[in-house]
Amino acid sequence: MKFSxxxxxxxxxxxxxxxxxxxxxxxxxxxxxxxxxxxQAFEWKExxxxxxxxxxxxxxxxxSEWREAxxxxxxxxxxxxxKGRAFLRDKVSExxxxxxxxxxxxxxxxxx
Amino acid sequence: MKFSxxxxxxxxxxxxxxxxxxxxxxxxxxxxxxxxxxxQAFEWKExxxxxxxxxxxxxxxxxSEWREAxxxxxxxxxxxxxKGRAFLRDKVSExxxxxxxxxxxxxxxxxx
DNA sequence: TGACATACCTTGCCACGCGAGGTATTATAC
DNA sequence: GTATAATACCTCGCGTGGCAAGGTATGTCA
Numbered sequence: 001m002k003f004s005x006x007x008x009x010x011x012x013x014x015x016x017x018x019x020x021x022x023x024x025x026x027x028x029x030x031x032x033x034x035x036x037x038x039x040q041a042f043e044w045k046e047x048x049x050x051x052x053x054x055x056x057x058x059x060x061x062x063x064s065e066w067r068e069a070x071x072x073x074x075x076x077x078x079x080x081x082x083k084g085r086a087f088l089r090d091k092v093s094e095x096x097x098x099x100x101x102x103x104x105x106x107x108x109x110x111x112x
Numbered sequence: 113m114k115f116s117x118x119x120x121x122x123x124x125x126x127x128x129x130x131x132x133x134x135x136x137x138x139x140x141x142x143x144x145x146x147x148x149x150x151x152q153a154f155e156w157k158e159x160x161x162x163x164x165x166x167x168x169x170x171x172x173x174x175x176s177e178w179r180e181a182x183x184x185x186x187x188x189x190x191x192x193x194x195k196g197r198a199f200l201r202d203k204v205s206e207x208x209x210x211x212x213x214x215x216x217x218x219x220x221x222x223x224x
Numbered sequence: 225t226g227a228c229a230t231a232c233c234t235t236g237c238c239a240c241g242c243g244a245g246g247t248a249t250t251a252t253a254c
Numbered sequence: 255g256t257a258t259a260a261t262a263c264c265t266c267g268c269g270t271g272g273c274a275a276g277g278t279a280t281g282t283c284a
Contacts (some may be wrong), residue, residue, distance in 0.1 A: 006239045006271080010118030012241085015217050026188050028262050038213045047242045050264065055240090069157050071250065073262060098115050099211045101150045104129050106204050117272050118240080124272085140231050159273040162233065165272090183281060185231060 003012050008042075013061075014091040017084055020062055026075040027053055044085050053078060088107050113153050120154075124164050125173075126203040129196055134173055139165055165190060174198050178187040 019030055030053075031044050056062045061084035065077050080088070131142055142165075143156050168174045173196035192200070220221050 001206070001209055002120050003206060005123030007206075007210050008131075009121050009240060009271095010116050011214050011218070015214070018144050018218055026262080027264095034217070037217065041209060041229095045242060046262095046264075047244080047266095048240090051240075051242095054264095069262095071261080073249065075262070094113070094115060095214065095218055097153060098119050099113055099215065101153050102123050102127070103211065104205065105146070105149065106123075106207055107132055120273095121240095121271060137232080158231095158233075159235095159275080160271090161272075163273095166233095177239095181231095183230080185280065187231070199255060 002043060003041065008048070010096065012048065013056060014088060014095065016049070016052055016056060017022075017061060017080055020041040020078045021080040021088060023026070024065075024077040024079045026067075026077050030078075056084070059087075060084075088112065114155060115153065120160070123207065124160065125168060126200060126207065128161070128164055128168060129173060129192055129200040129203070132190045133197065133200060136177075136189040136191045138179075138189050140187075142190075157195040168196070171199075172196075 013032065016030060019025055019033060025033070027046075027049055031046065031049050034042050034044050036094045053064075054063070057064055057078070060081055062080055065079070067075055067077050069075055116127050127146065128142060131137055131145060137145070139158075143158065143161050146156050157215055165174070165176075169176055169190070172193055174190045174192055177191070179187055179189050181187055
């Protein structure tokens with residue numbers, strides 16, 4: 001199941017915020033993690049995630065820090081900010097209302 | 113609660129299809145109906161709905177017919193086609209999987 | 225007459241997913 | 255040693271679609 005890319009809009013940023021709210025993560029890791037957690041139902045690529053992270057950082061919803069992995073690779077770790085947590089709470093609440101409304105519209109067959 | 117317009121993408125067409133699957137409806141009626149059913153949580157305007165209807169018709173997922181109301185006004189009634197019903201089934205199934213995946217990602221706080 | 229609801233429509237802006245392309249490093253396989 | 259893949263970052267450009275704003279025409283009501 002590959003989801004329409006139109007569905008992703010509006011939830012990509014909250015999902016990223018939720019992940020980096022648990023622990024600092026770097027971009028490549030986020031891509032793999034989202035795809036794996038959803039059993040490849042999501043198939044995020046770099047072109048989706050990196051611009052998303054940059055938007056979040058520009059909006060000061062996350063901040064970032066370069067760290068060197070034991071492998072020697074440079075990784076840019078992102079953490080959620082206080083502002084980001086507030087934003088996330090709002091977006092989760094919005095999602096809950098929205099998904100309930102859509103399900104009510106879509107899943108009720110043949111009502112009067 | 114006014115929803116982010118990014119959330120609407122990907123569900124507008126299925127919602128319209130679901131409505132005209134119940135009975136033939138005209139555009140202005142669909143706008144009022146969606147807004148009312150969601151207690152104004154949705155605030156659809158003409159600029160959202162009419163292009164959506166035209167896309168659906170171009171894709172042969174609905175067809176249309178002019179009828180005159182008792183008031184004398186011309187109304188364009190839309191009906192779902194066989195192809196539209198198949199499309200709707202797929203989109204409802206996609207929505208179900210998608211919303212479950214997003215909720216699982218967004219609503220699970222602090223898992224390991 | 226003037227305002228409002230009904231009923232249709234289009235144009236233009238902007239945001240964003242994502243395919244495609246690029247760079248650099250490390251690991252693996254031959 | 256060298257080719258290939260995986261890791262890790264990035265940007266550019268296309269296409270899509272919401273929706274604000276604007277337009278037309280008719281019916282209703284004060």
